[in-house]
Amino acid sequence: MRKLFGIRTKINLKIYNALAAGVFLLVLILWTVLTEGGSVSQIFLPSLKSVFHYLINVFGSGQIWPDIGISFYRIFMGFAIAAAIGLPLGVLAGTFSFAEALIQPLAEFIRYMPVPAFVPLIMVWFGINESAKIAVIFLGTLFQLIPMVADTVRAVPEDLINAAYTLGAKRKTVIWKVILPAIAPRTLDTLRIMMGWAWTYLTVAELVAANSGLGYNILKAQRYLKTDAIFGGILIIGFLGLLTDRLFVLANRKLFPWTEGGK
The missing domain is CATH 1.10.3720.10 (MetI-like)
Incomplete structure (x- = not known):
């Protein structure tokens, strides 16, 4: 943990990749919660599912x-x-x-x-x-x-x-x-x-x-x-x-x- 917060200290590549992937996953989860739960209108923020269908x-x-x-x-x-x-x-x-x-x-x-x-x-x-x-x-x-x-x-x-x-x-x-x-x-x-x-x-x-x-x-x-x-x-x-x-x-x-x- 100490090494993780060290200034300019190198961290394990697996930990680096896990943190990077975790941020992307968190954004996708937040996006899904906001759109599928009806908190945000589809006009302003489309659902992840509709964007995925568009890309396909x-x-x-x-x-x-x-x-x-x-x-x-x-x-x-x-x-x-x-x-x-x-x-x-x-x-x-x-x-x-x-x-x-x-x-x-x-x-x-x-x-x-x-x-x-x-x-x-x-x-x-x-x-x-x-x-x-x-x-x-x-x-x-x-x-x-x-x-x-x-x-x-x-x-x-x-x-x-x-x-x-x-x-x-x-x-x-x-x-x-x-x-x-x-x-x-x-x-x-x-x-x-x-x-x-x-x-x-x-x-x-x-x-x-x-x-x-x-x-x-x-x-x-x-x-x-x-x-x-x-x-x-x-x-x-x-x-x-x-x-x-x-x-x-x-x-x-x-x-x-x-x-x-x-x-």
Whole structure:
């Protein structure tokens, strides 16, 4: 018991998994009690049984798979473009003071702007095709990613950099052989967090004149007060988001086994 409440003390993996599963089970029990007991109207909170039936129907009929595919495509493209631009900018901002002055203040300013407010402008700039939806996810992740990568670069110990210079390394060598390998594990973890942001912006992205996708299905269900479909869509997005999160954790463990890749 003492070990269980120790600060940063590791606990047995079985106990960890049991506690995690117990929380999910408690939520499901509470949900069932509230809905089956009539304490909450089905309009506000559908029964677990109705949500389960909805999920069986959409997966059994196959109608949900195209929506999952198009939503995955939008998230992956927006995330990939943001990573391709944000990672180099973050490394530059964290490595050189002049680059920090040019990049980070603007990124810090833009990242506090609400992405949904850009939706009308995005429709003007990109129209209502796929690029508009990808742009929403891109904007939602890029300006969060840059400062986080820059902070990761600044966390590289000065001793490592000074040791490389002492051994005769040039600036380019220090960047490629010292800084980039040092930040790789934490950067992958940062990308994992950014993927979570990308999933949260999915519904916003599919506000842009979409006629397919998981977010579109939730918005369509909202019009007709189909709360079982709303909760079902939310659960699907949550599960897919958790799946991608665990894939990043697995990749971190495989690529960088000497670091802690998370549970």
